[in-house]
Amino acid sequence: RKEVEQDPGPFNVPEGATVAFNCTYSNSASQSFFWYRQDCRKEPKLLMSVYSSGNEDGRFTAQLNRASQYISLLIRDSKLSDSATYLCAVILNTGGFKTIFGAGTRLFVKA
């Protein structure tokens, strides 16, 4: 089983739709969680942090469920510019910090 798993998609949604991605992690010692966005042929860019209490930034909401060991990203009112690959990142503290990235979920928002 992979340490961090994501549905690769692709998710094809119309503009204005709400779309949600999940990311599961296997190590209960995982401490910190993030979502990154990667555009085609570009580097990943930090989108937002994920907290148990939830984190909202405009149309984006990230949530952490420690009991079930998953994080989620909700995008409301999708825009064409949201089309990208979304990577989840899980930080382990195993005597030093180690970041495990998911393989990413591809999103296509269509007009």
Place this chain on the structure above:
Amino acid sequence: GAVVSQHPSRVICKSGTSVKIECRSLDFQATTMFWYRQFPKKSLMLMATSNEGSKATYEQGVEKDKFLINHASLTLSTLTVTSAHPEDSSFYICSARLTVVQFFGPGTRLTVL
């Protein structure tokens, strides 16, 4: 967010030559930097962890003599692809860690002819 630069952004070289890629943290010091490789439409693959002042830690299956890493200062790590071959053609991305968050450089697209 923190800024990480990478140079060059694109390089085309002949088979058998060596290519050096630089990764700099511009507005913070990074004792740890990471080197990734990514093939088209594939996920990031961690190649090695670069530690300032000590040897890099390579992931399983990554040849340390092929991919030389030097982290001589708190703001600079270099990756040298030695005796490059066409199968080394890929997108190489570095990242630097600030507290626990990793920030990525813009990547280097290497094409080996």
